[in-house]
Amino acid sequence: MSIELKNVTYAYGTESAYETVALAGISLKIPDGQFVGIIGHTGSGKSTLVQHFNGLMRPTRGQVLFDGEDIWAEGYDLKHLRSQVGLVFQYPEHQLFETDVLSDVCFGPKNLGFSQEECEELALDALRQVGLKEKYYKLSPFELSGGQKRRVAIAGVLAMNPKMLVLDEPTAGLDPKGRDDILDKIKELHETRGISIAIVSHSMEDMAKYVERIVVMNHGHMPFDGTPREVFSHYRKLEKIGLAAPQITYIMHVLAEKGMAVSTDATTVEEAKESILKALGH
Template identity: 60%
Template sequence: MSIKLENISYQYRDSSRRKALSNVSLEIKPGEFIGIVGHTGSGKSTLIQHLNGLLKPDEGKVLFDGSDIYQEGYSLKELRGKVGLSFQYPEHQLFEVTVFEDVCFGPKNLGLSQEEVKGRAREALQMVGMDEKYYEKSPFELSGGQKRRVAIAGILAMHPQYFILDEPTAGLDPIGRDKILELLKRLHENQGITIILVSHSMEEIANYVDRILVMDQGCLLYDDVPKEVFKHKEKLEEIGLAVPFYMYLMEDLRERGFFEEEVTAITLKEAEDQILKVLKRKQTL
């Protein structure tokens, strides 16, 4: 059940008449963990809203499991149950009296029985690590990170096969950020949910995803595994992006003579391994 975009283009109808997407084609397959990056205005948010039919392309097709989602009789409501989308600062969408009622809202609109709705809500809240003592509290009494997890639980309760998140760690402190990212990793590894993560942090992207989509001026510039994408350091910097911090660290250490040859590391673990290898070699000399 892949999501496939075929040559889609989209232009905003506001006064800017800005072309947000231009001839974008890609396929997202079950079980992937994908990162989407790009400078502000590159088309990231517009792109993800096409993945579950929130925006309709001016040109091209959006296919889910081989079917055009805009063909007559196709249920976009059913699609959005399978392809969940969490906007930036999703806690702003919390509105019910209690945490539990808020998480029940999505599955309730799927027409499920009351018993199944409650079961899904409990399951989702457990998945995001919310203790039962919070279930009857107002969402507005929670911390920022807790609100974020409740908002995510509301989407998980709908049992999506694909989960799209737009900057899910924005505005969180380091502890809250790490909890959200580790939650997404568990959902991907243990539940088999396909994760599509929009992020401005190259460190987050390098640590978690297995494929990166780079957007620039409405076009898909790169679509590859992280190490291949980050080889285009100069081009990424040219379009207002960066590579992970550890790549810059390796370059700096080489210029200072620590490394004799060119080395690359995109994560903390890779940087540690490279540095320890050199230190051990120097100790034996």
């Protein structure tokens, strides 16, 4: 299972003279089981990018391949693709509509043609995996807190048994604890289900802690793609495009400039602490 974009360009208003390019010749391959962070500021093309993964947007030029097959070929089953590449949008309010949580999560499997029992089984399984307590299953999704709604929304996509989960800013509007809880849960899903995950985010700090690969988007281009360590080493260039590396990166670089023997590629607080303690001879 893999998703691959080959030289994908997406442009708005192609019929008029004023063409705006949202994606400019992006080539990107996400192999099976990878945990990727997609970072960029608003309007960088990151949301447009992920909507190409499950065929919600059609490239103006270029190809999107799922498992090596062109998803825009004649007769390709897009509904099946959407069950395989689950996309969770930023605001859970945009998808919750049923009278209770369980029925809402059943919506996806039902659309795929599963029987009522199968749907419920899949839904219960998904709800358990996102860590929502059983007492909430019969409540209206609108009564839940922001973090709980987010979990129901993720479960709603997870219930379709996707091979890849794409989340568009899953932590927007959550408080710090809520943010950590959701990200921890996503990491757990990655580990227990072995599915690949792509998270769209603004936060370099969060991504440094969780993902194995960072893709940076800027004005429809993809200037950086690599491990967090590699990407953050370009912290000066990141700054120029309006993104900042984690504070840790700055601290380590300044300390190194001042002559301390610290490793500048530390990306998390723990790594930084170890490195500084070592340099100080503790």
